[in-house]
Amino acid sequence: MNRPLSPHLGVYKFMYTMSLSILHRITGVAATFGFLGFVWWLMALASGPESYARAMHLLSTPLARLLLVGFTFSFVYHFCNGIRHLVWDTGRGLERVHARRSGLAVVIAALLLTALLVWLGCAALAPGSTP
Amino acid sequence: MSLRTPLGKVLGRGSAGVGVSHWWAQRVTAVALLPLTAWFAISLVTHALQSYEVMRGWLGQPYVAVLAILLVLTLALHSKLGVEVVVEDYVHGTGAKTTLLLLSTFVHVAAAVAAVFAILVLALS
Numbered sequence: 001m002n003r004p005l006s007p008h009l010g011v012y013k014f015m016y017t018m019s020l021s022i023l024h025r026i027t028g029v030a031a032t033f034g035f036l037g038f039v040w041w042l043m044a045l046a047s048g049p050e051s052y053a054r055a056m057h058l059l060s061t062p063l064a065r066l067l068l069v070g071f072t073f074s075f076v077y078h079f080c081n082g083i084r085h086l087v088w089d090t091g092r093g094l095e096r097v098h099a100r101r102s103g104l105a106v107v108i109a110a111l112l113l114t115a116l117l118v119w120l121g122c123a124a125l126a127p128g129s130t131p
Numbered sequence: 132m133s134l135r136t137p138l139g140k141v142l143g144r145g146s147a148g149v150g151v152s153h154w155w156a157q158r159v160t161a162v163a164l165l166p167l168t169a170w171f172a173i174s175l176v177t178h179a180l181q182s183y184e185v186m187r188g189w190l191g192q193p194y195v196a197v198l199a200i201l202l203v204l205t206l207a208l209h210s211k212l213g214v215e216v217v218v219e220d221y222v223h224g225t226g227a228k229t230t231l232l233l234l235s236t237f238v239h240v241a242a243a244v245a246a247v248f249a250i251l252v253l254a255l256s
Contacts, residue, residue, distance in 0.1 A: 015227045039242045046249035052183045120176035
């Protein structure tokens with residue numbers, strides 16, 4: 001079973017758009033685990049104030065915070081790059097220069113939106129925040 | 132000249148018979164998730180996360196509960212379709228592939244049921 005397999009990734013000169021492409025799948029799979037965590041959190045919320053407090057306590061550890069930032073980035077990147085893919089599905093924006101420019105825009109947008117969401121989330125969770 | 136049968140052309144499903152519907156469902160759920168996830172994420176970080184009471188009060192509203200149920204169902208379906216593509220592309224052994232696809236299906240159905248149940252408990256109690 002050693003037939004030649006396409007695509008022959010090794011023969012292409014590396015372009016950052018390649019990493020953006022595989023990152024769409026990696027962040028998608030990561031977002032799946034984030035979704036499972038989200039369902040666990042919803043169940044804790046539905047189980048009452050004590051279990052919700054326990055869940056939020058668990059989520060306040062440094063490791064959990066780091067994971068939450070990672071899940072946030074995964075979701076936001078997948079969201080932004082997903083729009084790029086949907087535009088491509090209409091046949092637009094596929095020229096090399098456009099694909100590179102939109103890729104750069106997606107990375108910048110994802111980083112900015114992640115920072116904004118994390119900042120707003122921290123502000124909402126901070127004790128003493130008013131409704 | 133096309134070698135496809137007239138019926139094949141009308142159905143437009145490709146040689147495997149199912150690929151297009153899978154591809155299309157992934158796009159339909161993607162489009163639906165754009166407003167749903169944006170709305171939910173913004174609501175969470177702007178007010179809902181403040182406390183248990185605020186969160187319950189927010190999710191307890193009928194229209195929020197309905198949109199949240201639509202969100203988790205669409206998310207579960209989109210996630211299931213995506214994982215299937217990834218597993219089919221990178222896992223080559225028939226046994227491992229079938230096991231992972233089965234596991235993914237079970238986990239996604241269980242997650243969807245749990246999420247809908249939790250939202251209904253919050254909305255109806």
